[in-house]
Amino acid sequence: MTVQWEDAAVQALCGFVFRLVGVFTTGFYVWYWLLSLHNVEWGLITRTMRPTWAHVSYFAARYFELAAVLAFIITTNIQEMLLNCGSAVGLKVTATFGNMAVASASTNLGLRAVVMWRDIRFMKTGLAVVCAAHGVIAFITGVESVPARWDPVHHVCMVVTSKGRSQLLGFYTFTLIWDLVILTFTLAGMHRQGLQSRSPLWTTVFKQGLGYALISCSACIPAIIMLWLDLNNTMNVILALPSGTMCVITSSAFVTSLPGMCEPEASASLASRPKSARPADTRRSVGGSHALTTHIELYASQIRNSGELIEEPHTRKESAPEFYAEMP
16 A cells, blocks of 8 residues: 555644654653753852853753754644744744754864864864854754644644755755764874873763764664655654754763763872872862863873873873863
8 A cells, every 4th residue: 555645634644743753852852951951051050160162062052952842842732823833933943943953963072173173273263164054054954944834624733845855955964974074083183182092081082973973873864864755745854853852962961971081080190199299270170070171181180190191392292182171
């Protein structure tokens, strides 16, 4: 039996499933968001953490995604909005915020590559420009991709045109390629700066970069396949919200999982030294372990003070750890 995907009843059913997928995604993301507030937000509110530039993309990803899922719920579940879902541009808002969240999630990892290459201006500038361009593409794609109308027979808000299909296809393809490029430049930058491959920082950043690239692929490829199949207008975008949510949760978790990475090792190393040999800001560094850069400062301090890297002052390896002091 062949499914007639363009049939009105089938499209109405797809719209209903689309709505259920969105409700589940919203519940899952809000649950994650509430459980992860202590990682950064609470530290900033209680002033136990300093705000840094790395927080910009972190917060952008989290709160663009929160706005996207809430806009979806409002658009598809409040009757007044449903009756005017096309004119209220509710799904456009959802798509725009969702795409911006995906771009910000990639930027979370992209900032690491920028820091690795910050001593080569054209490389640093080029990576930063592509991160910004990704955000612009996300905004334009969201604004133009998903107009909708209310179906009074089946009582669902339905996507009515696929004119933005090629734009969405381009956006997801660009995101997929860009995440792989970020991984490549991050690893090349770490090698270039002389960080030893057996170090905890190198291992963790490698695993996180590779893990995010794989999860980005698993999120974007199904969305690309649905767009390529072009079954109907609703099926084209049915995976957009969950795929973006996967990227945001993974990226945010990777950013906040680094701070405790070297803390036990650093604490033991510091405790074994005479008080006179300990850094003046030791208590602040260990106590502020939730800061996105503290662990890297500790790790650099360990390397310098333990003599693990013994090079001439002009060599690359001695100065290399400084490049990680700003890495999210």
